[in-house]
Amino acid sequence: MNDTNLYRTNPSLIIRDDFDDFAILFDPHSGKAFGLNPIGELIWKSLKNEGSIENILQQIESDCCNIPETAESDVLAFIDKLENHGLIGRRI
Amino acid sequence: MPDTACSYRLKLSNGQGWNILSDEHNRAWTERFASILNLSTVTSDEESFMLTFVRNQKDKSEGSPGVHIEVPANLNRKASVFTMWKSILPIYKQAIMAKGVPIHSALIEHDKKGFLLAAPGGTGKTTCCNRLPTDWNAHCDDETLLVWNGEDNSYKGHPFPTWSNFYLDRPPWDWEVERSLQVNGIFFLQQSKVDSIEYLGQGKSAALIYQASSQICRRIWNELDSGQSEELKKHLFTLAGDVARQIPAFILNVSLDGMFWELIADASASAERLRS
Numbered sequence: 001m002n003d004t005n006l007y008r009t010n011p012s013l014i015i016r017d018d019f020d021d022f023a024i025l026f027d028p029h030s031g032k033a034f035g036l037n038p039i040g041e042l043i044w045k046s047l048k049n050e051g052s053i054e055n056i057l058q059q060i061e062s063d064c065c066n067i068p069e070t071a072e073s074d075v076l077a078f079i080d081k082l083e084n085h086g087l088i089g090r091r092i
Numbered sequence: 093m094p095d096t097a098c099s100y101r102l103k104l105s106n107g108q109g110w111n112i113l114s115d116e117h118n119r120a121w122t123e124r125f126a127s128i129l130n131l132s133t134v135t136s137d138e139e140s141f142m143l144t145f146v147r148n149q150k151d152k153s154e155g156s157p158g159v160h161i162e163v164p165a166n167l168n169r170k171a172s173v174f175t176m177w178k179s180i181l182p183i184y185k186q187a188i189m190a191k192g193v194p195i196h197s198a199l200i201e202h203d204k205k206g207f208l209l210a211a212p213g214g215t216g217k218t219t220c221c222n223r224l225p226t227d228w229n230a231h232c233d234d235e236t237l238l239v240w241n242g243e244d245n246s247y248k249g250h251p252f253p254t255w256s257n258f259y260l261d262r263p264p265w266d267w268e269v270e271r272s273l274q275v276n277g278i279f280f281l282q283q284s285k286v287d288s289i290e291y292l293g294q295g296k297s298a299a300l301i302y303q304a305s306s307q308i309c310r311r312i313w314n315e316l317d318s319g320q321s322e323e324l325k326k327h328l329f330t331l332a333g334d335v336a337r338q339i340p341a342f343i344l345n346v347s348l349d350g351m352f353w354e355l356i357a358d359a360s361a362s363a364e365r366l367r368s
Contacts, residue, residue: 014326016333021293024333028325031306033299 007079007088009048017041025087034085039064043078047088098122100131101140102183105248105272106190106239109140110183111158117147118163125176128253129269141186143179170259177255181312184237188309188324191240193331196307199236199249199273201229206249206273207356208236209344210304211281216346218254220281228353232267235308238275238335247339248272277360278335279344280304287350289359290343294333297341302332 010027015036017023022035025044036044039060046056056075060067068074082088098119102110112131114122122145126133142158149162159182163175184194197210198217209217213234221230232251239248253267280292280300292300305328313321340363346352 012322014329016295016298016330019294019298019333019336022295024295024298026302026326026329028322028329031302031325033302033329035295035299 006090007047007083008091009044009088010086013087015041015044027085027087030086032085034087040078043075044082044087047079047082099133100126101134102129102131103270104183104187104192104237104239104250106187106192106241108186108190108239109138111140111142113142113144115144115146117165118145121145121163121167121172125179128176128264128267130267131269141182143182145179173255173258178311180252184308185312187237187239188328188331191331191334193238193301193305193328193335194252194308195236195238195278195301196234196304197236197278198233199231199251199275200224201231201273202227202353202357204273205276205360206231207360208238208249208275208278209281210278210300212307213256215281216283217281219348220346220352224353231271231273232265239272240334245338247275247335249275275339277356277363278339278341279356279359280341282343282345284345285347286345287347287352287355288345289355290345291359292341292343294336294341298329298333298336300341301335302329305332 012029013025013027015023015025022037023041025034025036042059042063043056046059053072053075057072060071079088083090098114100112100122102112112122112126144158144160145163146160147163147165149160161175161179167175187194195208195210196212197208198221200207200209200221209220211217218233221233224230232254234254234256235252236249237252239250241248250269250272251267252269254265257264278297278301306325309324309328313324316324340359342359344352344355
């Protein structure tokens with residue numbers, strides 16, 4: 001299992017979560033905006049607080065129902081996407 | 093020294109005012125600028141920002157307040173239009189500081205309600221404006237300055253010129269920059285074979301409003317250092333979010349021969365009913 005403590009959120013990003021559809025993560029450097037559904041928002045905020053994959057999965061279990069068996073791999077795939085967009089980086 | 097005989101005032105509906113002045117060399121140029129914006133020669137004792145056109149930045153008087161824009165002698169037509177276009181930016185900047193947002197959009201009106209048609213160049217803003225029936229009005233087809241009015245907690249749109257008309261020898265419009273309209277809906281245009289409309293959630297709307305604003309504001313941040321530019325982008329994104337929470341927004345798929353304005357009127361009426 002990957003350890004999310006290896007990751008760090010890009011400190012220049014801002015998140016706005018008071019909309020009626022998505023939370024929006026905004027990168028002022030590129031000017032790009034990314035929509036986050038509630039699970040994406042939960043993962044982002046957890047990464048920001050240096051939460052581990054275990055923490056994220058526990059939180060999903062406590063907040064959500066009908067959790068798919070693929071939850072862990074879905075979370076890891078999402079984290080990969082965040083990394084590919086430069087929204088998080090690996091700690092060195 | 094400013095030529096006090098050549099003084100114009102631009103008053104926005106959020107209360108911000110500008111005194112637009114010229115030095116003795118730029119009187120004709122300033123008159124042309126003011127006539128494009130439909131400004132009148134009004135002097136005001138009200139507290140206003142100052143925008144002065146000078147021949148040379150070195151000529152500005154010591155301690156002279158406000159923004160000074162250099163207008164060199166013998167500008168060719170393109171350079172002259174470019175300088176006018178640039179002269180609007182300080183006005184946009186001050187509006188942004190007061191929660192305003194410049195948007196790459198047309199401003200249209202029906203039943204005293206304002207609507208924005210937002211899209212990148214070449215999508216069809218001008219075509220849509222030209223196709224409106226007679227009970228609709230188009231106030232501008234390219235740039236609208238949305239200003240926030242704290243007194244009634246509303247956003248009003250001011251029409252600004254389409255500067256490319258002057259490059260491309262298109263007929264100028266009658267841009268009444270001081271005129272404002274409460275904006276009741278933002279419609280993001282997309283070309284389509286069939287007209288249709290879809291409501292946008294606030295998050296998606298915020299992202300699109302930011303994008304439509306950045307198409308104008310990149311002129312501002314291109315002149316800033318990277319730190320200042322990022323701060324301005326963050327501020328603008330926050331403002332775009334505030335607009336998205338207040339004004340309903342839609343994707344408007346527009347064909348060349350449909351009656352898209354009926355979709356706008358219906359969507360606006362539905363949004364109003366939902367609010368009440």
